[in-house]
Amino acid sequence: MPFTTTPTAIADVLILEPRVFGDARGFFYESFNARDFAQATGLAVSFVQDNHSKSSRGVLRGLHYQIQHPQGKLVRVVQGEVFDVVVDLRRGSGTFGQWVGVHLSAENHRQLWVPPGLAHGFVVLSECAEFLYKTTDYWYPEHERSLLWNDPAVGIDWPIDFAPLLAAKDQAGKLLRDADWFEGEHPA
Structure with missing residues (x-):
């Protein structure tokens, strides 16, 4: 197997760790197959x-999601380090409103599979980070939503001791109680 898969506390959210081949020249791995x-x-x-x-x-x-045309995402970092977070917005899920956070970095090569129906975001912990992700649907700005990053009802434990820099749309994110949710466990 070219990578190992580790489940998380939220059903269907998976940590993928590729098999990395390295020597004095550098490294190689398949980032997706x-x-x-x-x-x-x-x-x-x-x-x-x-x-x-x-x-x-x-x-x-973040925390971003599309209420129509929900996107599955396979995310990774190729420079630097981030703390990556997902929040389950699938109303019928046993983990609705819960979050999972994972450190992704160029050093650990980890990837995170984020299924449709979850809000997603990250904070940059290194001086700079380059973040790559594949999506299962296109971006539709009219359907994009933002969940407030520091909603006390969700209680994300961000590993930061500073006020993060936010885009206007993320500053205006909605609280979980006011956000649009996905009905059922798996949105189409």
Whole structure:
């Protein structure tokens, strides 16, 4: 198996750790292989878009989701380190309103599978971070929503001792009680 898969406290959210081949020259690993991904996760997904963001230390992006055309995301960091967070917004789920956080970095090569129906975001812990992600649906700005990053009802324990830098849409994120949710466990 080219990578190991570790489940998290939220059903369907998976940590993927690739097998990295390294020597004095550097390293190599397959960051994605559809056949191996399906075998390891039991999921047959089709990715339609790749995104790449670069952010400075202290930038917090999220917590984003699309209420229509929900996106599954396979996320990773290729430079620096982030604390990556997902919040379950699937109303019928046993983990509705709960969160999971994972350190992703260029050093640990970890990836996180974020299924549709979850809000997603990250905060940059290094001087700079480059974040890559594949999505299962396109970006539709009219359907994008933002859950407030510091909603006390969700209680995310961000590993920061500073006020994060936020975009206006993230400053205006909604509290869980006021947010749009997904009905059922798995949105279409």
